[in-house]
Amino acid sequence: MNLWRLEWLRLIRTPRAVTLLAVFIFFGLVEPVLTRYQSKILAHVGNGVRIVAPPPTPAQGISGYIGEITGIGLIVVVVIAAGALSFDARHGLAIFLRTRVTSIWRLVMPRYTASAAATAAAYLVGMLAAWYETDLLIGSLPAGAVFAGYLCAAVYLAFSVAVTALAASLVRSTLASTGIALAILLVIPIAGTFRAVHDWLPSTLVGAPVELLEGTHRLVHYLPAFAVAVAVSLGALAIAVQRLAAREL
Amino acid sequence: MRDSLLAAGASGPLSLPPHLLAALVPLLVLVVALDVYCLIDLARAPAMRWGVPKFVWVIVILFISAPIGALAYLFLGRDRSRHPPAPAVPASPALPASPPGQAGQPVLGPAAADGLPVVTTTGLTRDYGGTGLFDVDLLVPAGSVYGLAGPNGAGKTTLLSILAGVRRADRGTVNLAISRRRIAVCPDVPEFDGWLTACEVVDLARSLMGQAPDESAVTASLATAGLADMAAKRVGGFSRGMIQRLGLACALAGDPELLILDEPTSALDPAGRAELLGLVAAMRGRRTVIFSSHILADVQRVADQVGILRGGRLLYQGQTRDLIDTYLKPSWLVRIAGDAGPVAAAMSGEPWVTRVEPAGSDVLRVDATSLAAGERGIPAVIAACGARQVSCEPAAADLESAFLALTGAPAGA
Numbered sequence: 001m002n003l004w005r006l007e008w009l010r011l012i013r014t015p016r017a018v019t020l021l022a023v024f025i026f027f028g029l030v031e032p033v034l035t036r037y038q039s040k041i042l043a044h045v046g047n048g049v050r051i052v053a054p055p056p057t058p059a060q061g062i063s064g065y066i067g068e069i070t071g072i073g074l075i076v077v078v079v080i081a082a083g084a085l086s087f088d089a090r091h092g093l094a095i096f097l098r099t100r101v102t103s104i105w106r107l108v109m110p111r112y113t114a115s116a117a118a119t120a121a122a123y124l125v126g127m128l129a130a131w132y133e134t135d136l137l138i139g140s141l142p143a144g145a146v147f148a149g150y151l152c153a154a155v156y157l158a159f160s161v162a163v164t165a166l167a168a169s170l171v172r173s174t175l176a177s178t179g180i181a182l183a184i185l186l187v188i189p190i191a192g193t194f195r196a197v198h199d200w201l202p203s204t205l206v207g208a209p210v211e212l213l214e215g216t217h218r219l220v221h222y223l224p225a226f227a228v229a230v231a232v233s234l235g236a237l238a239i240a241v242q243r244l245a246a247r248e249l
Numbered sequence: 250m251r252d253s254l255l256a257a258g259a260s261g262p263l264s265l266p267p268h269l270l271a272a273l274v275p276l277l278v279l280v281v282a283l284d285v286y287c288l289i290d291l292a293r294a295p296a297m298r299w300g301v302p303k304f305v306w307v308i309v310i311l312f313i314s315a316p317i318g319a320l321a322y323l324f325l326g327r328d329r330s331r332h333p334p335a336p337a338v339p340a341s342p343a344l345p346a347s348p349p350g351q352a353g354q355p356v357l358g359p360a361a362a363d364g365l366p367v368v369t370t371t372g373l374t375r376d377y378g379g380t381g382l383f384d385v386d387l388l389v390p391a392g393s394v395y396g397l398a399g400p401n402g403a404g405k406t407t408l409l410s411i412l413a414g415v416r417r418a419d420r421g422t423v424n425l426a427i428s429r430r431r432i433a434v435c436p437d438v439p440e441f442d443g444w445l446t447a448c449e450v451v452d453l454a455r456s457l458m459g460q461a462p463d464e465s466a467v468t469a470s471l472a473t474a475g476l477a478d479m480a481a482k483r484v485g486g487f488s489r490g491m492i493q494r495l496g497l498a499c500a501l502a503g504d505p506e507l508l509i510l511d512e513p514t515s516a517l518d519p520a521g522r523a524e525l526l527g528l529v530a531a532m533r534g535r536r537t538v539i540f541s542s543h544i545l546a547d548v549q550r551v552a553d554q555v556g557i558l559r560g561g562r563l564l565y566q567g568q569t570r571d572l573i574d575t576y577l578k579p580s581w582l583v584r585i586a587g588d589a590g591p592v593a594a595a596m597s598g599e600p601w602v603t604r605v606e607p608a609g610s611d612v613l614r615v616d617a618t619s620l621a622a623g624e625r626g627i628p629a630v631i632a633a634c635g636a637r638q639v640s641c642e643p644a645a646a647d648l649e650s651a652f653l654a655l656t657g658a659p660a661g662a
Contacts (some may be wrong), residue, residue, distance in 0.1 A: 019323045022320065093441060102430075
């Protein structure tokens, strides 16, 4: 038993993996259906009001999925990551771990990696489900743009987990860590309203899957945000490790 | 795929277009699978959070908009941290509480153990604003069982936390004669991930201490802690006593040179307490043990060295026997075969007797002016009366009495 296996068991023996997969696959399966039949659904609930909408594009099928994932999906990711990274929330467990490891990095690294990898995997499966449904109901999608968009979104989700690690180093409780991480992740897009920094913010990566499918931008457009997300993630992890090492029990 | 499905016609069993049917089937499979998973998990769960009855969650999972009900159960339903009620802890003489800051200078007893000190501290201070730890000079000989006694809030956990390296001192130094990797710590309330088995927890403890996987060593540690039969069970269902035993198994798994135990018997039943204390006593000479307790009977039972903390200050440090002897009152309980009246009358006439009173039909309590006077005089008076002595034992010759005398707290407090 090592700390990597511990994280694997944490995923499969608790509802973490099931929850992540269920949420991402559910939105992947349901959003293209809703997009395809949106006008019919609205007509049924519109009390006779006729709504005329243009036929949905394949990019819109994916757009619904991205929209749900950056809302509910992100909350699920942060809650699950905070549960793993807030190892000081339980005093007895913290003593068990901290008095035995030689460095806090040994504790943080597997927890971060497992949470980020599980999130990226769940996002990928959900994306494939959305792709399947979109292809079936609306139209085909270019594979290159789908995977380029996946890469951007996966980097953003890994960034979100790193922010959660930073939050866990600021407070002990899992709930407080979750709240702080979500607050940070919600504030970043607000900063994006300033045009000068918009393209550099990690939150720009959230819209990349749809914009790449629509052809609005090419992958190179997201390189600044990509670089900032990676750099800030590494910085957040470094600060988290430094703060956790300095924390007393 | 879409075109081929459309070409297949619209004659599905649900009268839905085939491409829509193909789109909805995976969704249906997901929702059903998730509900089944949740229902199985619900059936196996030992307890629900907030005491919500299981049937309520069945309704939520099945009838709340899928898959919201199932996801709500996964997030909020099962209580994965709760354990069954802990076994009752037997009543034991607990130390009286003491106000902080009323502490005297340390009384250093004679060095007891032959071993060199494993732990020494010099002027160790951690001030939490009037409470904490102040100028503690600890000396723990190698191979000894060092009992750290004191009332709640005396600073025991703070001292052990500093020794364990999870808190820092404001002032003073800690000198360890061994590597930190050779120290194992067991807190008063150990906690583990409830989804691991006991075997996996001990294996993890060994792995974290850099030891190679060894199934027999894991099994041996669990057996030593009395958990051999529970090795394959997940610790989420363990009682507090079993968790405490598991904490000890983890501590022993690394074969440490120094074992730090914080209130190790606090959650154990009488049999478990006796077993654990026997285990700790058996470690004497093989490894050094520092254990804290506010149950003085436990300290007296296993510790050859004792440190008395009060208000964050070390009031006494030395051999347990010396502490008891130093503060032993010159008072005895004398049991006589037959009528004790004549002996009592004879005793009351002696100049060295300060008080004599019956403590039962055939038992006298005799207080003397000094230990020496009593030890010489009592047998002489009994012999002069021609009475037969059944027993003569010091009254209140225990660590609790010594502690009360040392700290000046009233007896029975």
